[in-house]
Amino acid sequence: MPTSQHLPLLLPATFTQASHTRSLRSATRVLRGVCCAPRPEPRARPDSILSMSRAFVKDPETPGPTCPSPPGCGGSGVPVSSVTLRARLRPEAAARFGEEAFFCPDPACEVAYFDGRLAWAARSELLEPAYPKQAGAPLCACFGIAREAIEELGRRGDKAAMRAFLERAASPEARCATRAADGRSCATEARRVFLRALPGAAEE
DSSP: OOOTTTHHHHHHHHHHHHHHHHHHHHHHHHHHHHHHSOOOOOOOOHHHHHHHHHHTSOOOOOOOOBOOTTTSOOOBOEEEEHHHHHHHBOHHHHTTOOSEEEEOOOTTOSEEEEOTTSOEEEGGGBSSOOTTTSTTOOSBTTTTBOHHHHHHHHHHTOHHHHHHHHHHHTSTTOOHHHHSTTSSOSHHHHHHHHHHHSTTOOOO
């Protein structure tokens, strides 16, 4: 058993070791709190918020030229390329236009094509009757499919035949840029005609 003269030496050593252990535990808890605490997300700068807001705001579209009135209807047109113009118009009429023009889809309008420089071509200057400008013109100019044929498919509810037609219209066999008056596929219009003719379809 240690003598009393050793006690002053043992007690300070025991006290120092316990204090050191508590200090280590406290430091460990502090470090864990710093490492594991969720970091706050950085606040967006005002200029960053402004940039994000602008990214979601769509600029208003600039309206294109309208069908010259008179002699036209004053409505909007469908953009077409010079390839379509040269294929669908008489040469002297196509020569009035530049690289781009617009097709007027209004069946009652006498103007077939126009541009932003007030040049225009009448539907009488088309090389062939064009849908929907002239009665009897095929809805599908590539394959000569009439509107009435699509309506008949709708009345019969023949979805298989309609699907086959749409697949053909989307194939390389179609030549919409040179055969269609608007230079585009007739698939959208054909679907609309078909759906309206289905039994029980609501009238527009």
